[in-house]
Amino acid sequence: MYRSGIVMAWNVFRFCTALRGLGSIMILLVLGIVGLTYYAVVVSNYGPALYDGGLTSLTAIAVLILFHILVVMLLWSYFTVVFTDPGSVPPNWRPVLDEERGDTIPLTGSEFSDMPADPTNSRIRYCRKCNQLKPPRCHHCSVCGRCVLKMDHHCVWVVNCVGAFNYKYFLLFLFYTLLETSLVTLSLLPHFIAFFRDEEIAETPGMVASTFLAFVLNLAFALSVLGFLIMHASLVAANTTTIEAYEKKTTPKWRYDLGRKRNFEQVFGMNKRYWLIPAYSEEDLRRMPALQGLEYPSKPDLDAQEF
Template sequence: MAWNLFRFCAALRVRVLGSVMILLVLAVVGFTYYAVVVTNYWPAVLAGGVNSYYAFAILIPFHLLLVMLLWSYFAAVLTNPGRVSSNWRSDVDEESGDPLVLTGLELSKPMLNLQQTASLVGSGIQKIRYCRKCNQLKPPRCHHCSACGRCILKMDHHCVWVVNCVGAFNYKFFLLFLFYTFLETSFVTIILLSNFITFFNEGEIPASPESLATTFLTFVLNLAFALSVLGLLVMHLSLVAANITTIEASYEKKTTPKWRYDLGRRKNFEQVFGIHKRFWLIPAYAEEDLRRMQTLHGLDYPSKPESDSQHY
């Protein structure tokens, strides 16, 4: 009972924190929208004249980036990162790439218990990945998330900002969220910077004190987000280029220096974003990619032969 109560409290804490983080993201977006559109550029559009064309030209990319940011964000939040089927089992030894001769009654069952797993390991088969918390087999690159309480396919990390695990099915959406957040916050920082340059050059306040305070706070907030997201984006793009997740880079690669999933930057990139270029910048996949690329389903990952991974 105490254990169940602990899990209930942990799940409640995750849900409450998740709701707060979503509201925080929406609050930052709303505050930025108010400062950019309502306070600065929409009044300039209504005023007419030459400045109205400039203001209108600013608002178009601002709204486009904002739509892509929110689309990517909610795609990362609402998409299941990847759940392991209860009857999944591997036919391949993921360490060596050789077929596993596991046709006995133990693996014909949808679930394994600890005694069955121990008997398999004791019989000489030691390359099977098994989750004792979920009481089931784990596919390659799958890890258990304590926050979600289940195993996640190709788990990268549990992100409090998207209130979800980042895994096989939503990693692309998470990266696009970072990408469009960086573009949007950088764009806002640049367009609001002109207000301060005008103020210091002319020595007068170009707007009311309230508008100036709102603009200044928005400028600082977006500058801070742009710099922080840039570092995170660069880190994740380097992980994509090497076809490795945050968890794998932190733990598994230390014990597996010859990383077998690194197939080259192009193929590594396509395993996350797909083959069709027109879908690379939107949080969606082409139907052909979902049909042809097994890696997008989070269960099967091609690896290079042992002889080709000596450089790692």
């Protein structure tokens, strides 16, 4: 039984490694869904409605303006996640010592047998696959084949790992995806209902098909992203990642939980003007070590505990 479990785990990691091959396919799929939605909303329905006059034209203007804003923000956030490195361990990284806090306690255990003779911190872990020390909140990604700073998970949709440097961008991608898919679902709902009522529709079969498909896809994504976003909102509120949410089940108190406001700032920064865009202010990058992915503030009373 134990041996079969090992084989199964090994096969799973082989499958994870194969996910690297998806690459541009997933990006093209996302762009294809956005393109289909754009055609259904702008070309098939609300673009022509601009010439109807009256309340219909005003409604079309409002929908089109809001739709374009959300699409721009969605794609901006998406490609920022895709092309931003989540954070890797710097070469020859070593922890900052604090003798007053007792950070010079030797490491013990066979897993550290290959480390130097003067280990530095009882909380520091060692990655056998990368043969290097692992900073706090760092985990090894089997898909990327490396250790990722504050790793949350490997996301197939963004063809990248979600970690310290792009977690905010990933959350904004989810946020704008939820807003955009909800807007599309509500704006196409009347046309979707008209289709089933066999009402006279002044559209080509291709336009009708695109409207039907766009409505179904956006409704499905809105519902799924809503649940995913709620889960990540709870993680941000507790200052944990998806991986750490499982780890802290065995820890009575989570040392990185600084309160909801400070936990939120650890991800989105302190400058409110940057909260809703996939970027950080230079000031936040300078004064917040957590945004560099190597050091994280923790509760003073739990500072000496192992997470």
